[in-house]
Amino acid sequence: MNMKISLYLTPGLVDEQAxxxxxxxAIDVLRASTTMITALKSGAREIVPATTxxxxxxxxxxxDAHQTILGGERHGRIIEGFQLxxxxxxxxxxxxxxxxxxxxxxxxxxxxxxxxxxxxxxVCGFVNLTVVxxxxxxxxxxxxxxxxxxxxxxxxxxxxxxxxLVSMVSEGATEPPVxxxxxxxxxxxxxxxxxxxxxxxxxxxxxxxxxxxxxxDDLRVCAAVxxxxxxxxxxxxxxxxxxxxxxEPPAR
Numbered sequence: 001m002n003m004k005i006s007l008y009l010t011p012g013l014v015d016e017q018a019x020x021x022x023x024x025x026a027i028d029v030l031r032a033s034t035t036m037i038t039a040l041k042s043g044a045r046e047i048v049p050a051t052t053x054x055x056x057x058x059x060x061x062x063x064d065a066h067q068t069i070l071g072g073e074r075h076g077r078i079i080e081g082f083q084l085x086x087x088x089x090x091x092x093x094x095x096x097x098x099x100x101x102x103x104x105x106x107x108x109x110x111x112x113x114x115x116x117x118x119x120x121x122x123v124c125g126f127v128n129l130t131v132v133x134x135x136x137x138x139x140x141x142x143x144x145x146x147x148x149x150x151x152x153x154x155x156x157x158x159x160x161x162x163x164x165l166v167s168m169v170s171e172g173a174t175e176p177p178v179x180x181x182x183x184x185x186x187x188x189x190x191x192x193x194x195x196x197x198x199x200x201x202x203x204x205x206x207x208x209x210x211x212x213x214x215x216x217d218d219l220r221v222c223a224a225v226x227x228x229x230x231x232x233x234x235x236x237x238x239x240x241x242x243x244x245x246x247x248e249p250p251a252r
Contacts, residue, residue: 002175004142007162007183010149011111023141024118025132025165028148029157030206031086032108033125034222038088039071040241041228043097047239049109053079056104063100072104076213079104088221100238107148107155112234115146121234126161126197127227133168135231135242140173145183156189156204157222160197163190197223 006022008014027033036047045067050056053074060068071084071091078085084095086105103109115121119141124132136143145165147158163186170177170187179187193200201207201219210216221227231242 003140003169003173003177004180005145005166005169005177005183006143006180007145007147007166007186009147009154009159009182010152011114011146012152014114014146016114016117019115019118019144021119021142022144023120023122023136023139024115025122025124025136025143025145026108026111026115026148027124027145027158027161027165028105028108028111029125029155029161029222030201030204030210031088031218031222032103032105032148033123034127034228035071035086035088035091036103036108036123036239037125037128037228037230037232039091039096039101040232040239041230042091042093042095044091044101045098045240046100047232048100048102048237049112049239050102050104051110051113053104056102057081060102063102067099069096069099069101071101072109074106076210076215087215087218089218107150111146111148112239116234116237118144118234123232123234123239124161124165126164126223126225127221128229128231129161129165129168130226131229131231133165133172136169137172143169143177150206155206156193157201157207159186160190160193160200162186163188164194167191197225
Protein backbone atom coordinates (compact mmCIF):
# COMPACT_ATOMS: atom_id res chain seq x y z
CA MET A 1 0.00 0.00 0.00
CA ASN A 2 1.11 3.53 -0.73
CA MET A 3 2.48 5.62 2.12
CA LYS A 4 0.06 8.23 3.46
CA ILE A 5 1.23 11.68 4.50
CA SER A 6 -0.98 13.73 6.79
CA LEU A 7 -0.15 17.24 7.88
CA TYR A 8 -1.30 19.28 10.87
CA LEU A 9 -0.92 23.04 10.48
CA THR A 10 -0.84 23.56 14.26
CA PRO A 11 -0.34 21.19 17.22
CA GLY A 12 -3.84 22.02 18.45
CA LEU A 13 -5.31 20.03 15.56
CA VAL A 14 -3.50 16.84 16.59
CA ASP A 15 -5.24 13.81 18.06
CA GLU A 16 -2.34 12.46 20.11
CA GLN A 17 -3.66 8.90 20.20
CA ALA A 18 -3.97 8.81 16.40
CA UNK A 19 -0.18 9.16 16.12
CA UNK A 20 0.67 5.83 17.76
CA UNK A 21 1.19 3.93 14.50
CA UNK A 22 2.82 6.76 12.57
CA UNK A 23 6.22 8.30 12.10
CA UNK A 24 5.82 11.92 13.18
CA UNK A 25 7.94 14.79 11.91
CA ALA A 26 7.81 17.92 14.10
CA ILE A 27 8.74 21.22 12.43
CA ASP A 28 9.42 24.60 14.02
CA VAL A 29 11.75 26.38 11.61
CA LEU A 30 11.92 29.64 13.62
CA ARG A 31 13.59 28.53 15.73
CA ALA A 32 13.18 25.54 18.02
CA SER A 33 13.76 22.79 15.44
CA THR A 34 16.85 24.51 14.11
CA THR A 35 18.18 25.15 17.61
CA MET A 36 17.62 21.59 18.85
CA ILE A 37 19.21 20.13 15.72
CA THR A 38 22.19 22.46 16.10
CA ALA A 39 22.61 21.68 19.80
CA LEU A 40 22.75 17.94 19.18
CA LYS A 41 25.18 18.39 16.28
CA SER A 42 27.34 20.45 18.66
CA GLY A 43 27.60 17.48 21.00
CA ALA A 44 24.77 17.93 23.48
CA ARG A 45 24.10 14.55 25.06
CA GLU A 46 20.33 14.91 24.95
CA ILE A 47 17.49 17.43 24.98
CA VAL A 48 14.53 17.17 27.34
CA PRO A 49 11.59 19.15 25.88
CA ALA A 50 9.29 20.79 28.43
CA THR A 51 5.98 22.54 27.87
CA THR A 52 6.26 25.14 30.63
CA UNK A 53 8.97 27.15 32.36
CA UNK A 54 7.94 25.62 35.68
CA UNK A 55 8.25 22.05 34.43
CA UNK A 56 11.62 22.81 32.83
CA UNK A 57 12.99 24.18 36.10
CA UNK A 58 11.61 21.19 38.01
CA UNK A 59 13.16 18.70 35.57
CA UNK A 60 16.53 20.46 35.72
CA UNK A 61 16.45 20.48 39.53
CA UNK A 62 16.42 16.67 39.50
CA UNK A 63 19.47 16.40 37.23
CA ASP A 64 23.19 16.97 37.75
CA ALA A 65 23.56 20.75 37.91
CA HIS A 66 27.06 20.59 36.41
CA GLN A 67 25.84 18.67 33.37
CA THR A 68 22.49 20.38 32.79
CA ILE A 69 21.61 23.55 30.88
CA LEU A 70 18.28 25.34 30.89
CA GLY A 71 17.48 26.69 27.43
CA GLY A 72 14.51 28.29 25.78
CA GLU A 73 12.47 31.41 25.18
CA ARG A 74 9.24 33.23 25.67
CA HIS A 75 8.25 35.92 23.17
CA GLY A 76 11.51 35.19 21.34
CA ARG A 77 13.75 36.19 24.23
CA ILE A 78 15.80 34.15 26.69
CA ILE A 79 13.89 33.22 29.86
CA GLU A 80 15.09 34.92 33.01
CA GLY A 81 17.37 32.57 34.95
CA PHE A 82 18.07 30.32 31.95
CA GLN A 83 21.58 29.89 30.60
CA LEU A 84 20.67 29.88 26.90
CA UNK A 85 17.85 31.17 24.73
CA UNK A 86 16.51 29.89 21.41
CA UNK A 87 19.10 31.15 18.96
CA UNK A 88 20.97 28.36 17.13
CA UNK A 89 24.21 30.32 17.37
CA UNK A 90 24.19 30.07 21.15
CA UNK A 91 24.44 26.28 21.11
CA UNK A 92 28.12 25.89 20.35
CA UNK A 93 30.22 22.84 21.11
CA UNK A 94 32.05 24.80 23.82
CA UNK A 95 28.78 25.44 25.65
CA UNK A 96 26.79 22.25 25.19
CA UNK A 97 29.04 19.28 24.46
CA UNK A 98 28.18 16.36 26.75
CA UNK A 99 25.38 18.31 28.46
CA UNK A 100 21.70 17.61 28.97
CA UNK A 101 19.60 20.55 27.79
CA UNK A 102 16.16 21.06 29.33
CA UNK A 103 14.42 23.08 26.65
CA UNK A 104 11.14 24.98 26.57
CA UNK A 105 9.86 27.29 23.85
CA UNK A 106 6.60 28.97 22.99
CA UNK A 107 5.79 26.63 20.11
CA UNK A 108 8.39 24.02 19.17
CA UNK A 109 8.77 22.13 22.41
CA UNK A 110 4.98 21.99 22.66
CA UNK A 111 4.77 20.27 19.26
CA UNK A 112 7.34 17.67 20.29
CA UNK A 113 5.66 16.84 23.59
CA UNK A 114 2.25 16.65 21.95
CA UNK A 115 3.67 14.05 19.54
CA UNK A 116 5.22 11.89 22.26
CA UNK A 117 2.97 8.87 21.61
CA UNK A 118 4.14 8.48 18.02
CA UNK A 119 5.72 5.22 16.93
CA UNK A 120 8.72 7.35 16.02
CA UNK A 121 9.26 11.10 16.37
CA UNK A 122 11.77 13.11 14.36
CA VAL A 123 12.63 16.82 14.57
CA CYS A 124 13.01 18.56 11.22
CA GLY A 125 13.89 21.97 9.82
CA PHE A 126 15.31 23.22 6.55
CA VAL A 127 18.77 22.51 7.99
CA ASN A 128 18.35 18.70 8.00
CA LEU A 129 15.74 18.02 5.33
CA THR A 130 17.64 15.51 3.22
CA VAL A 131 18.60 13.36 6.21
CA VAL A 132 14.96 13.30 7.31
CA UNK A 133 13.79 12.49 3.76
CA UNK A 134 16.28 9.64 3.46
CA UNK A 135 15.14 8.15 6.76
CA UNK A 136 11.46 8.34 5.80
CA UNK A 137 12.00 6.80 2.38
CA UNK A 138 14.12 3.97 3.80
CA UNK A 139 11.42 3.12 6.35
CA UNK A 140 8.14 3.38 4.40
CA UNK A 141 5.33 4.08 6.82
CA UNK A 142 2.42 6.46 7.21
CA UNK A 143 3.77 9.88 8.16
CA UNK A 144 2.26 12.75 10.14
CA UNK A 145 3.95 16.12 9.79
CA UNK A 146 3.19 18.54 12.62
CA UNK A 147 3.89 22.24 12.17
CA UNK A 148 4.49 24.06 15.44
CA UNK A 149 2.85 27.22 14.14
CA UNK A 150 2.96 30.46 16.09
CA UNK A 151 0.89 30.95 19.21
CA UNK A 152 -1.67 28.45 18.02
CA UNK A 153 -1.94 29.94 14.54
CA UNK A 154 -0.73 29.01 11.06
CA UNK A 155 2.95 29.56 10.32
CA UNK A 156 4.10 30.16 6.74
CA UNK A 157 7.71 29.04 7.24
CA UNK A 158 6.75 25.77 8.95
CA UNK A 159 4.23 24.96 6.22
CA UNK A 160 6.68 25.72 3.41
CA UNK A 161 9.24 23.47 5.11
CA UNK A 162 6.59 20.75 5.40
CA UNK A 163 5.78 21.20 1.72
CA UNK A 164 9.44 20.87 0.77
CA LEU A 165 9.67 17.67 2.81
CA VAL A 166 6.52 16.32 1.11
CA SER A 167 8.06 17.12 -2.28
CA MET A 168 11.34 15.38 -1.41
CA VAL A 169 9.64 12.29 0.02
CA SER A 170 7.35 12.07 -3.02
CA GLU A 171 10.35 12.20 -5.35
CA GLY A 172 12.26 9.58 -3.35
CA ALA A 173 9.46 7.10 -2.69
CA THR A 174 9.07 4.01 -4.86
CA GLU A 175 5.32 4.69 -5.07
CA PRO A 176 3.69 8.14 -4.95
CA PRO A 177 2.42 8.84 -1.42
CA VAL A 178 -1.20 9.66 -0.76
CA UNK A 179 -1.45 13.24 0.51
CA UNK A 180 -4.15 14.72 2.71
CA UNK A 181 -5.49 18.12 1.64
CA UNK A 182 -3.20 20.00 4.05
CA UNK A 183 -0.12 18.16 2.77
CA UNK A 184 -1.13 18.87 -0.82
CA UNK A 185 -1.66 22.55 0.03
CA UNK A 186 1.75 22.73 1.72
CA UNK A 187 3.31 21.27 -1.43
CA UNK A 188 1.66 23.99 -3.54
CA UNK A 189 2.85 26.66 -1.11
CA UNK A 190 6.42 25.37 -1.24
CA UNK A 191 6.41 25.36 -5.04
CA UNK A 192 5.22 28.97 -4.97
CA UNK A 193 7.52 30.35 -2.25
CA UNK A 194 10.43 27.93 -2.01
CA UNK A 195 12.77 29.57 -4.51
CA UNK A 196 14.10 31.97 -1.87
CA UNK A 197 13.55 30.63 1.61
CA UNK A 198 15.30 33.53 3.31
CA UNK A 199 13.16 36.10 1.51
CA UNK A 200 10.07 34.12 2.37
CA UNK A 201 10.98 34.04 6.06
CA UNK A 202 11.87 37.72 6.17
CA UNK A 203 8.24 38.47 5.27
CA UNK A 204 6.47 36.05 7.61
CA UNK A 205 4.90 37.19 10.89
CA UNK A 206 7.55 35.52 13.01
CA UNK A 207 10.39 36.48 10.70
CA UNK A 208 9.43 40.14 10.95
CA UNK A 209 9.14 39.85 14.72
CA UNK A 210 12.62 38.35 15.07
CA UNK A 211 14.02 41.21 13.00
CA UNK A 212 12.24 43.70 15.25
CA UNK A 213 13.91 42.24 18.36
CA UNK A 214 17.35 42.22 16.70
CA UNK A 215 17.46 38.48 16.05
CA UNK A 216 17.15 38.69 12.29
CA ASP A 217 20.53 37.00 11.80
CA ASP A 218 18.91 33.75 12.88
CA LEU A 219 16.77 33.75 9.74
CA ARG A 220 19.74 33.05 7.49
CA VAL A 221 20.85 30.20 9.74
CA CYS A 222 17.36 28.66 9.76
CA ALA A 223 17.04 28.98 5.96
CA ALA A 224 20.26 27.05 5.21
CA VAL A 225 19.06 23.81 3.64
CA UNK A 226 20.99 20.72 4.83
CA UNK A 227 23.50 22.80 6.80
CA UNK A 228 23.17 20.50 9.85
CA UNK A 229 22.70 16.98 8.42
CA UNK A 230 21.77 14.99 11.53
CA UNK A 231 18.63 13.14 12.62
CA UNK A 232 17.22 13.92 16.10
CA UNK A 233 14.81 11.25 17.36
CA UNK A 234 12.65 11.28 20.48
CA UNK A 235 13.07 8.23 22.70
CA UNK A 236 12.30 7.83 26.39
CA UNK A 237 11.16 11.46 26.76
CA UNK A 238 14.42 12.88 25.38
CA UNK A 239 15.79 13.85 21.99
CA UNK A 240 19.04 12.28 20.92
CA UNK A 241 20.87 11.89 17.65
CA UNK A 242 20.30 8.64 15.85
CA UNK A 243 23.55 6.80 16.52
CA UNK A 244 24.26 6.08 12.88
CA UNK A 245 24.39 9.84 12.25
CA UNK A 246 27.03 10.77 14.81
CA UNK A 247 29.40 9.32 17.34
CA GLU A 248 27.76 7.83 20.40
CA PRO A 249 27.26 10.43 23.15
CA PRO A 250 29.38 10.09 26.26
CA ALA A 251 28.04 8.01 29.11
CA ARG A 252 26.57 9.72 32.14
